[in-house]
Amino acid sequence: xxxxxxxxxxxxxxxxxxxxxxxxxxxxxxxxxxxxxxxxxxxxxxxxxxxxxxxxxxxxxxxxxxxxxxxxxxxxxxxxxxxxxxxxxxxxxxxxxxxxxxxxxxxxxxxxxxxxxxxxxxxxxxxxxxxxxxxxxxxxxxxxx
Numbered sequence: 001x002x003x004x005x006x007x008x009x010x011x012x013x014x015x016x017x018x019x020x021x022x023x024x025x026x027x028x029x030x031x032x033x034x035x036x037x038x039x040x041x042x043x044x045x046x047x048x049x050x051x052x053x054x055x056x057x058x059x060x061x062x063x064x065x066x067x068x069x070x071x072x073x074x075x076x077x078x079x080x081x082x083x084x085x086x087x088x089x090x091x092x093x094x095x096x097x098x099x100x101x102x103x104x105x106x107x108x109x110x111x112x113x114x115x116x117x118x119x120x121x122x123x124x125x126x127x128x129x130x131x132x133x134x135x136x137x138x139x140x141x142x143x144x145x
Contacts (some may be wrong), residue, residue: 005124014119021075021109028079042069061129065136068121072110073141077102082145100145107141 008023022033047053053063059140078085078092082101084094096104114120122130 006121010118010123014113014121015071017113017116017119018071018075021072021113023076023078028074028077031074031077031079036071036074039073040067043067043070061133062136065133066140067135069112069137069140072106072137073103073144075106075109075113077106082139100142103142103145107138110137110141117141 018036019033022028022036023031025032025034046064047058047066052058057088058066082093083088085096085101090101092105093101095101114122117123122133125133
């Protein structure tokens, strides 16, 4: 079965991979896969029940990017804030130059995950569309800072 040219097993593998990238709820109780699913569902309601998708004339590629951004926006969140990570000179803060540390980390982890051919829901996209969806995801996740 295929949906939007993504093999069903690749889509399921991707969802499983994202779920595994979220920390144990005892480490980050709020920033969990349950929270990611809630944000994704909330986005869906705003776009479709609220009419935002029609009002903004959201394309299929923008839909895809938005849903993926919602799913991955807190991937590997340690349950600490950016300010704490910067002030304690945490390795993540150093890696991302104190700029939107957790958001940069989450989106980077998501794209590392997508490098696996068994999880790459964007593998069917032409390079131009991949670049566009990547840009959408990066901008949306960074906007959560």
